[in-house]
Amino acid sequence: MPELPEVETTRRGLATIMPGHALQCFVVHEPRLRWPVPADLPQKINGQTVLACERRGKYLLIRYAHGTQIVHLGMSGSLRSVPLHAPLLKHDHAEWIFDHACFRLHDPRRFGAILWHDAADGPIESHLLLARLGIEPFDPGFTPQYLHARLRGKSQPIKQALLAGDIVVGAGNIYASEALFRARINPKTAAGRLSLARCAALVTAVQQTLAQALESGGSTLRDYVDATGQPGAYFTLHAAVYEKQGKPCPVCAAPIRRIVQGQRATYYCPQCQKR
Secondary structure (H helix, E strand, O other): OOOHHHHHHHHHHHHOOOOOOEOOEEEEOOOEOOOEOOOOHHHHHOOOEOOEEEEEOOEEEEEEOOEEEEEEOOOOOEEEEEOOOOOOOOOEEEEEEOOOOEEEEEOOOOOOEEEEEEHHHOOHHHOOOOOOOOEOOOOOOOOHHHHHHHHOOOOOEHHHHHHHOOOEOOOOHHHHHHHHHHHOOOOOOEHHHOOHHHHHHHHHHHHHHHHHHHHOOOOOOOOOEOOOOOEOOOHHHHOOOOOOOOOEOOOOOOEOEEEEEOOEEEEEOOOOOOO
């Protein structure tokens, strides 16, 4: 699934091309995504100027004067630039056509979404999909004190607490495993048991892990491409523990272990990440 680094990489690509330009035509080829694309959405935005391309969690936000498109890439989707008048490919479900560029949502599994939030309905942050999201990982407010306070009293494993997304966004499955390894925290540790010092290590580890992923263009998907059609550098190839079951830990050489938590694979070093 495209995670925060992939979505942020896509946003950066969109932000260099879309803002300041009028959308000539928004075309929906397949409205049956995770939620139906609003039937009147083309009429709402055709001819309107894009003001900004932003992101909240894993949601892309394309802002207009009268509202915001909320775009999610689903499990394996991408939103990328294609040449004007390029042949439509299978699984190209929607396109944004400008006088100088064309973007298409390509989503083989149709788990993505294109929704609309009208400015008259209040701030975009109040939308049901965004209202309960945790803090952004590079927000100045994501501090050891914040994390420690939000984890207090939680008995669930720290890996699951990170994946929930209501405390901090962006620590998806791969990045959570890698951040916990960097912080030397066992993924099975009860979240509420982390001391302030260990929370400080985890905040730093989350930020470092995501920053490294952003440098490589994200790429938790081997066929991921960004908004300009460029492939990612495959962060997983540089991971310390993720998908490295049985291989030596890069720090102590102990075999990396794999467990399943909440139906998701977790990788860790039993020596470096003792409970």
